[in-house]
Amino acid sequence: MEEVAISVLVSSLNPQGRESARDTVYRALRHDILHLILKPGTKMSEQEVSERFEVSRTPVREVFMCLMQDGLVEIYPQRGTYVSLINLEYLEEGRYVRELVETAVISEAAGRLSEDDLFRLETTLAAQEISCRNKDYLRMLALDDHFHATIFRACGRARTWEAVSQLSHDFYRARVLRLSHDFNWDTIVRQHYAIFEGLRKGDKEQVARVVREHLRMAIMDRERLRKEFPDYFVQP
Amino acid sequence: MEEVAISVLVSSLNPQGRESARDTVYRALRHDILHLILKPGTKMSEQEVSERFEVSRTPVREVFMCLMQDGLVEIYPQRGTYVSLINLEYLEEGRYVRELVETAVISEAAGRLSEDDLFRLETTLAAQEISCRNKDYLRMLALDDHFHATIFRACGRARTWEAVSQLSHDFYRARVLRLSHDFNWDTIVRQHYAIFEGLRKGDKEQVARVVREHLRMAIMDRERLRKEFPDYFVQP
DNA sequence: TAAGGTATACTAGTATGGCAGTTTCGTGCT
């Protein structure tokens, strides 16, 4: 059921439907990095990955390049490729831009969504409630992003969402990191409902306010995170 | 003297200083596509490119991948790779996001720039006046971007600028296209001066207003462009 | 024992060849 997140992330790889070895490896590694299965700072050898996926080094190499462009790995020629560390400055930058763009886009969307769009959002909300009850946090995270992505797409801003997401990789990883701890997803679901209602009623003020609140809530205690996982972060 | 633009564009390819064959080809092709030397819709064969740059097909392949991620080419497996057409929707989307982000960032920057930053901006302005007098339009374009990039970088938002630029490739190509026609760069330089003054005085209102005006001015007559270069654009 | 230099085992970068699709164009048949 990871497809919710993945379909958003990859999408633009192959104009046709077919999936190359490259796409497979790219999806897998990207997923593993974003979900901290591959921990920041880990060394990734082309050889090792090519053996794990049973492909040659060529597609792996290309995947590494893409991941570097995404800012997810760093390649040091003749030395090695490493999962990039989480950069708190990048994190804040991503969050800031997202707040900026999303409040604007969502105000624009208020009252303009089609019945179809609203249905999609409501369905996602239902899924969120279930996942929340089951304490399936990773799926919650995916659905959270899916909710926001749907709104962007509904206003014809799919590319904007992708660009903003691109900038928010460290934000995402930090959110995953925080999952191991507490955190009340109830609040998030409630906020989503508030956004949904605001969108339906067309209340620009409300949706902008809630979204801002929603994203600011995600400003977690960074120092604590850094204390707890010191070698996951770049030192300032 | 293209370095002004290029250094901004590439930057993050190689953590070290050295440049691989891949980087060279990437830079060159990217430049050629953005400046319409390679026209939208052109077929690009791996073979042809590898011969032109006297490298093997492997780095060329990798460059094609990167360009696809940038949205500058489209790869159809077993058929060919083509320079992507300009999409007016993407163009407007890029312009919209840029307006949104840049007005916010620049208001934030007002009154907070260091002497060093202001000096850099003023130097760029001087260069612009010269290029304007010489009617060196391509350099004007590069300097225009450089001016804005400098502001972003000065507020520690370099990555934001890159992400926004990424989204603005079609916007950029359209600007290049328009260069062949009229257009009063004087106005642009004057606006830049106004921005500069506003930044120095710390007048948030002024800079935001001018930037918005500045970017809206770039809303060119799209229909005319499409009429004139019909096969450069995707049909809606 | 400690320091320095060298050999070796890595790394990523590049070149090349073979494969499997797709397109194109020429040939032969109707």
Place this chain on the structure above:
DNA sequence: AGCACGAAACTGCCATACTAGTATACCTTA
């Protein structure tokens, strides 16, 4: 003349071999 078929010439995809640069462990030497 027009249409269908097939061969050939592309395309990108992947595997493999080789090059060159880097880190490290070990051995030599002072």
